[in-house]
Amino acid sequence: MSCRPVSISPARRRRIPHFARSLMPQLHGSAGDPQRAAFTEGGYNTYEAQAFEPIIEGLYGPKTRLQNEQPETITRCASVRTRRYKYIARPNDQSELYDCERDPRQENNLFGDSSARAVQEEHERRLTNWYIDTTGVPPPERDPRGAPVLDRPPELKRVAPLGSLLDH
CATH class of the missing domain: 3.30.1120.10 (Arylsulfatase, C-terminal domain)
Incomplete structure (x- = not known):
């Protein structure tokens, strides 16, 4: 297996799905976002109680026994x-x-x-x-009761990209 950086043409790079874009710097040899x-x-x-598994035998026997006998472990x-x-x-x-x-x-x-x-x-x-x-799910549509709503508050210059919200 080669450890050299991967070369991907700009045309092909545009077709890469959004979830792979964060891998591009690593594929080019970068250490990633610190x-x-x-x-x-x-x-x-x-x-x-609905979350507890019953005690079973076999490979997962010790795990299910521990969870039931010492629930503070989970x-x-x-x-x-x-x-x-x-x-x-x-x-x-x-x-x-x-x-x-x-x-x-x-x-x-x-x-x-x-x-x-x-x-x-x-x-x-x-x-x-x-x-x-x-956490939480925003409503898919505006409130149908007719309350006045601005598309974007005047003081909000732009909406942050989703990626910046997820890496805290």
């Missing part, structure tokens, strides 16, 4: 992972913050550590902004 982050969420609360959480740090927010348990460069095995939880306060606050902000910008 501000990029990955966001995840998961788990469920102990009062959400509490709700959300996380943001940047190039260097991983922040996991757990409202009903201990949140976590790791420096993945210095602690790749994630053995030293920095959450609440004064030396990592700025990093923790930045990741909390990014996670909050991600939730605000990605």
Whole structure:
């Protein structure tokens, strides 16, 4: 397998689907956007009985047994992972913050550590902004009751591109 940058003609580049455009710099040898982050969420609360799986045997037996015998191990959480740090927010348990460069095995939880306060606050902000910008569904059409609506508020010069809203 070759590690040299890929050459793609401008005509072909225009035909590439929108989801692949962020890969173009990497295909040309760039290291990527250092501000990029990955966001995840998961788990469920102990009062959400419908979410619990029954205990089964076989490959997933230990997993289903642990979830049922120690439900605190699967509490709700959300996380943001940047190039260097991983922040996991757990409202009903201990949140976590790791420096993945210095602690790749994630053995030293920095959450609440004064030396990592700025990093923790930045990741909390990014996670909050991600939730605000990605939850909820705007109505597909305007309210039919006839309330006056502007297409765009006068002070809004332009609408931000979707890509800028998703990478917090």
